Amino acid sequence: MTTTTENTTYTTFTGWIDPPTDLRPPLTENLTCSVAVIGGGLAGMATALRLADHGIDTVLLESDFCGHGSGSRNAGQLASAPGGDIQLLNLLYRKRMPALIRLTENAAAHVEALIDRLDIDCDYEPTGNVFAAVSRGQLARTRRIAKILRRAGAHVEEGTAHDLGIPPGFLGGMREIHGGILNPGKLLRGLRAAVLASPVRVFEQSKVLDIATCTGGVTLATPHGVIRAEKAVLATNAYAGEWDITPERLSSPMWVTEIETAPIPPDRLAALAWTSRSGLVTQHNIMENYRLTSRNTLVAGVRRIERAPTYPLPARSPNPTVVTELATTLAHRFPPLADIPIAQAWGGWIGITPTWLPLAGTLDDTIYYSLPCNGHGLAQAPYIGSLIADRIATATTPPDLHTIWTANPKFGHTVPLLMGPLGLRAAWTLDRFNDMINGSKRNARKGFTLGGSPMPVSVTRPD
Numbered sequence: 001m002t003t004t005t006e007n008t009t010y011t012t013f014t015g016w017i018d019p020p021t022d023l024r025p026p027l028t029e030n031l032t033c034s035v036a037v038i039g040g041g042l043a044g045m046a047t048a049l050r051l052a053d054h055g056i057d058t059v060l061l062e063s064d065f066c067g068h069g070s071g072s073r074n075a076g077q078l079a080s081a082p083g084g085d086i087q088l089l090n091l092l093y094r095k096r097m098p099a100l101i102r103l104t105e106n107a108a109a110h111v112e113a114l115i116d117r118l119d120i121d122c123d124y125e126p127t128g129n130v131f132a133a134v135s136r137g138q139l140a141r142t143r144r145i146a147k148i149l150r151r152a153g154a155h156v157e158e159g160t161a162h163d164l165g166i167p168p169g170f171l172g173g174m175r176e177i178h179g180g181i182l183n184p185g186k187l188l189r190g191l192r193a194a195v196l197a198s199p200v201r202v203f204e205q206s207k208v209l210d211i212a213t214c215t216g217g218v219t220l221a222t223p224h225g226v227i228r229a230e231k232a233v234l235a236t237n238a239y240a241g242e243w244d245i246t247p248e249r250l251s252s253p254m255w256v257t258e259i260e261t262a263p264i265p266p267d268r269l270a271a272l273a274w275t276s277r278s279g280l281v282t283q284h285n286i287m288e289n290y291r292l293t294s295r296n297t298l299v300a301g302v303r304r305i306e307r308a309p310t311y312p313l314p315a316r317s318p319n320p321t322v323v324t325e326l327a328t329t330l331a332h333r334f335p336p337l338a339d340i341p342i343a344q345a346w347g348g349w350i351g352i353t354p355t356w357l358p359l360a361g362t363l364d365d366t367i368y369y370s371l372p373c374n375g376h377g378l379a380q381a382p383y384i385g386s387l388i389a390d391r392i393a394t395a396t397t398p399p400d401l402h403t404i405w406t407a408n409p410k411f412g413h414t415v416p417l418l419m420g421p422l423g424l425r426a427a428w429t430l431d432r433f434n435d436m437i438n439g440s441k442r443n444a445r446k447g448f449t450l451g452g453s454p455m456p457v458s459v460t461r462p463d
Contacts, residue, residue: 005324005345008341010318010323010346011317013068013072014072015258016183016185020067020192023204024204025203026206027222028224029225030225030226030228033229034231035232035233036059036218037059037061038211038235038236039062039234039237040062040068041067041235042071043237044385045060045066045188046385048198048202048389049191050393051200051389056392057199060202060203061206061208062206067185067191070377071188071377072189072348074184074301074348074375074378075279075289076182076184076299077181077279077378078108078112078181079176079376080105080154080179081149081156082101082358083358083373083376084357085356086148087148088356089356089357090148099399099400100404102399103380107383108178110379112124118190118191120190123181123183125180125182128177128180128278129179129180129181130175130276130278130279132282133172133283134171134282134333138173139172142174142283146158161273165273165275165276167272167333175278180278181292183294206224206225209223210243214228217230218367220232233367233385234246234370234371235371237381238254239253239313240369240371241253242313247410250409252354255307256301256302256305257318257347258300258347259301259323259344260293260297260299260344261299261341263296268336271336272337284434287302289301290334298340300329304325304326317347318345318346323345326345352374355411358371359371359406361406368391368392384401387401
């Protein structure tokens with residue numbers, strides 16, 4: 001029995017929620033305001049809401065609809081640790097690690113508080129998330145990461161698969177105690193409802209074509225109207241490179257894919273022994289993520305990253321080859337689910353920063369930016385956006401914002417080179433080589449050898 005993708009639905013939005021039916025009209029006149037926020041995602045909506053709380057006249061501009069981007073498209077794992085390679089971050093920023101941990105754990109708590117305050121029904125479960133190991137090498141890696149995080153003040157716990165309440169196909173790992181799993185589409189829809197009910201003037205279907213500084217502020221040009229503001233906030237994540245004013249190499253946009261199974265019968269779910277329901281992230285160079293949902297399905301993703309060739313970023317649906325690879329891997333990781341079909345697949349553009357850290361800063365003190373969080377934006381983007389709003393309102397920099405503040409945003413080529421086509425291919429190839437070696441060792445211990453080819457999965461892409 002093999003996981004099938006023959007009837008998988010491909011979407012250019014997300015599988016978590018349908019698009020809204022009450023789109024706000026585009027900007028069709030020239031307006032003035034105190035602050036203009038560009039981007040209606042997690043960061044943009046959180047920034048606009050906090051500015052409104054401060055009583056600041058705010059306009060929010062979104063090119064499609066609020067919640068259209070990566071905030072609604074991820075796996076829905078609310079993380080409390082920094083994104084990226086923790087060992088590399090410790091090597092580059094060891095003295096800053098305690099401050100980074102305070103920021104990331106505060107970010108997870110901030111989103112939890114936001115869900116409560118706005119009464120957003122997004123199926124949130126405070127399960128934590130597990131850095132899960134599929135090999136002894138990965139298990140040693142999780143132990144090193146746990147040591148780094150503990151030294152920096154993080155709240156984590158280690159254990160076997162049984163200790164952590166995760167499926168026995170994983171050897172064990174390390175759990176972030178804070179955070180959990182949720183439906184990101186519902187979270188974004190709840191934020192959108194809050195923004196639309198606030199004093200913020202929201203214009204959807206209003207793509208910003210040009211951003212320019214001028215005497216006394218900033219002008220933002222859209223197809224049918226112009227905003228003149230005292231200050232502007234760029235909250236556009238992977239889309240940040242579409243304007244000349246954006247710092248060069250600020251964001252390397254990457255396309256990641258998620259798949260979701262059909263509903264799993266209760267007895268089959270119980271057989272997984274996934275008692276903690278914690279989200280899982282493997283310790284490959286390019287991670288695999290797995291989590292259960294409130295609709296009794298399993299969502300899996302990433303494993304292969306595809307880089308954008310250039311701006312503007314295209315609208316697209318998942319690559320059938322990547323969907324097939326994810327489905328095949330899911331069947332290997334969860335053998336009891338090998339005959340459960342893949343119901344749908346989606347993807348989105350995320351941003352990788354040149355420092356491997358979340359970034360925030362300002363250009364000439366008139367244009368603020370709150371940009372990529374390296375895959376952990378579900379927690380960090382709304383928190384950082386709120387902190388930027390606080391800085392605008394009070395003219396002081398909150399301590400957590402100071403940790404990632406970049407006053408002179410000039411960035412090198414490190415990440416663009418490592419995350420280029422050759423670097424991504426090399427990382428994927430190394431992951432697959434290690435999987436093959438580790439699989440051979442496991443099967444040899446069981447008394448048989450590993451077959452030379454993966455489980456066959458057929459895929460037909462719908463018209």
